[in-house]
Amino acid sequence: MAYLNENYLKLKAGYLFPEIGRRVSAFTAAQPEAARRLIRCGIGDVTEALPAASRAAMHAAVDELGDRTTFKGYGPEQGYDFLRTAIAENMFRARGLEVADDEIFVSDGSKCDTGNILDIFGTGNRLGIPDPVYPVYVDTNVMAGNTGEADAAGAYAGIGYLPCHEGNGFMPDVPAAGEPPLDLIYLCSPNNPTGAAVTREKLQAWVEYALRHGSVILFDAAYEAFITDPAIPRSIYEIPGGRECAIEFRSFSKHGGFTGVRCAFTVVPKSLMAGTRDGRKLPLHPLWSRRMTTKFNGASYIVQRGAAALFSEAGKAEVATLIDHYLGNAAVLREAARDAGLTSFGGTDAPYIWVKTPGGLGSWEFFDVMLNKLNVVVTPGAGFGAAGEGFFRISAFNSRANAIEVGRRLREEL
Secondary structure (H helix, E strand, O other), rough: OOOHHHHHHHHHOOOOHHHHHHHHHHHHHOOOHHHHOOOEEOOOOOOOOOOOOHHHHHHHHHHOOOOOOOOOOOOOOOOOOHHHHHHHHHHHHHHHOOOOHHHHEEEEEEEHHHHHHHHOOOOOOOOEEEEEEOHHHHHHHHHHHOOOOOOOOEEEOOEEEEEEEEEHHOOOOOOOOOOOOOOOOEOOOOOOOOOOOOOOOHHHHHHHHHHOOOEEEEEEEOOOOHHOOOOOOOOOOHHOOOOOOEEEEEHHHHOOOOOOOOEEEEOOOOOOOOOOOOEEEEEHHHHHHHHHHHHHOOOHHHHHHHHOOOOOOHHHHHHHHHHHHHHHHHHHHHHHHHOOOOOOEEEOOOOOOEOOOOHHHHHHHHHHHHHHOOOOOOEEEHHHOOHHEEEEEEEEHHHHHHHHHHHHHHHHHO
């Protein structure tokens, strides 16, 4: 008999976004007339056209593949040098940060990388995961066998949940002295789903904590392009000691509208170490390189050419236009939520607005109100963790016309 991975049996119900899709499908089938005016502000998928610079670069790359003399087959699993250099130079070295080209590992998505990174860490690590947060962090650790069973509230044994609430600006605090030290720490800034961005002071505190305890921070900066406050760090490597304690994940999905094109990268500094059971400290960089070359054949050449074009002068201008568009939508939605009497957060350094449910309604209850009364799809906060109960997330990834219409419905129909 073939035995299955029983860790999957620990997972609670379905993944958040398929469950939203199931409910929306049921609504569409039951209310076809109302479904015609449905506006989706749930899943954080982009809506605007790809930058012209990327499209032109990808067309040129296709033509290269159509000529035997310029054809490309298998590429380097870690990414082509032209893209690794462009990333390191434009996103790090231009900001005075030390990141070498070969510390960049190009992939087909940060969602994949934040799960796959567990391949290079052993069992028995004490996990620190914010609550609420992107559910992939929790679910991939469950799948990998790094947790126990979930309790009645959905909390898994073996995870140190780090509460994010209004009192701490929706960014987790460093554990108090005397608490068992965390080994692997997930931080997401700007945060999905709350839209909060970590301050320099708080990120410094986390780096100092990690250095003190020999922890590794998994820093998800997929939304860094939306940061407008110059005081907010875009990279954990802006913090002294960050290279000695952190892996950073970045994505072109929101930066360049690549959600359907698929391109991202992970930074693993050569100075970052982790321990062995016999007391040695060894670098993680060669382990991640070995993992990538064994389990991944590299992102498409065409896609990588499109990503590199985002760093051209034209590409940079088009990216700025995209970011301004989505942040403009966020401002429209944030103001509408306020006018509707709702308490909201985020939407200034991130494309998400985090809103309190009114009248004591639960997150999924208010999801159904928004779906059936306003015909608007949002994301229930409870799907991001127990601390997300009583909130919902509105995504600003939409057309301006749709953002304005959702704002009108919030003001007039809620």
